[in-house]
Amino acid sequence: MEKDNPFKVPGNYFQNFKLEIMDQLPQKEQKKNVLNFKQAILKWSAVAAVILLFIVVGIGFMDTNQSKNINNSGQNTTDQTLNNSEQQYAALENDYLLFLEDEATLSMYKDVLSSDDF
Amino acid sequence: MTDEQEISLIERLKEQKTQRKAFAVLVDQYTERLYWQIRKLVIAHDDANDVLQNVFIKAWTNIDNFRGDSKLSTWLYKIAINESITFINKQKQQNIPLDNDDSFLASKLQSDTYFDGDEIQIKLQKAILTLPEKQRIVFNLKYFEDMKYEEMSSILETSVGALKASYHHATKKIEEYLTNMN
Numbered sequence: 001m002e003k004d005n006p007f008k009v010p011g012n013y014f015q016n017f018k019l020e021i022m023d024q025l026p027q028k029e030q031k032k033n034v035l036n037f038k039q040a041i042l043k044w045s046a047v048a049a050v051i052l053l054f055i056v057v058g059i060g061f062m063d064t065n066q067s068k069n070i071n072n073s074g075q076n077t078t079d080q081t082l083n084n085s086e087q088q089y090a091a092l093e094n095d096y097l098l099f100l101e102d103e104a105t106l107s108m109y110k111d112v113l114s115s116d117d118f
Numbered sequence: 119m120t121d122e123q124e125i126s127l128i129e130r131l132k133e134q135k136t137q138r139k140a141f142a143v144l145v146d147q148y149t150e151r152l153y154w155q156i157r158k159l160v161i162a163h164d165d166a167n168d169v170l171q172n173v174f175i176k177a178w179t180n181i182d183n184f185r186g187d188s189k190l191s192t193w194l195y196k197i198a199i200n201e202s203i204t205f206i207n208k209q210k211q212q213n214i215p216l217d218n219d220d221s222f223l224a225s226k227l228q229s230d231t232y233f234d235g236d237e238i239q240i241k242l243q244k245a246i247l248t249l250p251e252k253q254r255i256v257f258n259l260k261y262f263e264d265m266k267y268e269e270m271s272s273i274l275e276t277s278v279g280a281l282k283a284s285y286h287h288a289t290k291k292i293e294e295y296l297t298n299m300n
Contacts, residue, residue, distance in 0.1 A: 005262075006235025006243070007157050013167075014153070018145050021171060025141070025178045028134070 047100050054093060119147060119190075128186050141178060144190065149174075151191075151263075152198045158246075158258045159202040161223050163232040169205050173198045188272055195273045199255060206251075223247050245295040249288050256281055257288040 119127070130140035152173060157166040176197050184193060209222065224247050227233055227240065235243065246254055255274065259265040260281075267278045274281065 004235075004239065005154075006233055006239040007154070007163070008232040008234050009153075009163060010232070014150055017153075017167070017170070018142075018149055021145055021149075021174050022138075022142055024171065024175065025138070026175075028137070 050100070051097060054096065058093065124190060128184070128190065131181055131184070137181065141181065144177070144194075145174060148191065148194050152194060155195065155258065155263070156198055156202050158262065159199075159255065160205055161226045161233075161243075161247075162230045165205065165209075165226075169198070169201050172201050172205075176201065189269075192269065192272045199273065203251065241296060241299055242292070245292040245299075248295055249291060252276075253284050253288045253291075256284045257292070260285050261289075 127140055127143060130136040131144070133140075149170070153166060153170050156169045156173070157163065160166050160169055173194070177194060184190075206223070224244050227243055227247070246257060249257060252274070256270065259270050259273075260267075267281050270276075270281050271278050276284075
């Protein structure tokens with residue numbers, strides 16, 4: 001049997017359809033280039049792990065200093081030295097935390113920040 | 119569409135700036151093929167038009183989820199066939215159940231303004247309508263589009279062997295129907 005097509009379409013149906021369907025497609029929202037949830041979790045876990053490492057190393061450093069200084073005479077001088085070290089360390093740690101936050105934010109919004117619209 | 123053209127089109131479909139234009143290319147490439155497949159399932163032109171619109175709107179909505187694991191045609195055909203089946207099932211629910219579920223499709227065949235077949239064509243189409251749904255899909259894809267079984271297998275997620283068997287049974291049933299009608 002020949003494969004004639006008994007089904008017909010109105011005149012110019014396909015040309016008209018192609019134009020009309022494009023008008024019917026909903027507009028899509030502009031996507032920001034943000035990390036998806038899983039990537040964000042992984043990234044922030046890495047940041048947290050680094051911070052934790054610093055804290056652990058810092059505590060270990062402080063403990064070592066403390067035990068060295070207790071063995072020496074001149075307790076007041078020792079305490080003062082310890083406080084200065086603690087303060088310096090806390091300042092360094094704080095600076096590093098701020099740096100990590102900035103880096104994370106910059107990498108998440110890299111494309112937005114670099115676009116002409118922004 | 120060549121493989122290179124398809125890869126390029128998929129890349130453009132993934133980029134927000136080029137997505138709409140690329141989708142217009144997709145529409146241009148596949149409208150007719152999809153329409154005819156849908157039409158042969160739902161029979162009436164107006165119904166096929168409605169289903170085809172749904173197919174492209176669904177494709178547009180989900181284009182960001184298209185991973186490129188399959189060809190664009192495979193993906194679109196899957197949507198088209200699923201939408202057609204959904205449409206038919208809705209229509210079946212709305213119609214009063216008769217002895218033969220597909221009799222309402224046969225009645226659409228005769229009442230459709232855009233069906234212009236002779237007596238033999240009408241008999242063939244009615245014979246096809248007696249097939250179970252999946253067999254009808256397989257028959258249409260193979261007989262009218264001469265689609266390769268491997269491509270059909272991707273679309274229908276059925277083995278090539280099962281599809282070949284299905285097509286064989288379909289042709290036998292149609293032959294019997296036409297013989298009995300004569």
